Amino acid sequence: MDLPPWEQEEQDKWKRQYGDRPRPSVAVDSPKRRDSKILVTTTETIGGKKFINLGLVQGSVVYAGNIVTDAQNLFAGSPCGELPGATGMIAEARRIAVDRMLDEARELKADAIVGVRFSSSEIMQTVVEFLVYGAAVTYMNA
8 A cells, every 4th residue: 555755755754763663653542552441540539439459560661772762863863853763652652651550550459540650760871761650559348
C-alpha cells in the first residue's frame, strides 16, 4: 500500500534516525490497560469507597543513547512546535511504565491504584528514566 508523501517522508526520517527500531505509537493505551480491571487514578480517594492500602507499586523504563541525544538535537533545531518523534518516544515510555506498575498491582491483587504520579529524570547526559508510581489498594467489604 502506497503512503501519502508526507507519511512516507516521516517513515524515512524515522528509519534514518533509528534504523529498524519500531516506531512507537503516540497513544499511552495498551492491551494490558484495556483488559485491566484495576482502576488507576491520580486522586487520593475513590468516590465513597473505603479501601486498605497494600503498598507502593511502580513502573519505570530507562532510555539511553541515540534516543535521548536525537531528542535533544530536535529541540535545539526547533524553537517552537511539537516534535512528533519525541512525543511518540515519551508516550511509549509512559505506556511501558504504566504496564509495569499494573503488573505489580496485579501481583498484590489490587482493585485500584490511587495517587498515581508520573516523573522523569535525567540520570546521566544521555540516560533518562520515566517513572510512574502510586498506592495499590483493595476495597473493604461494606
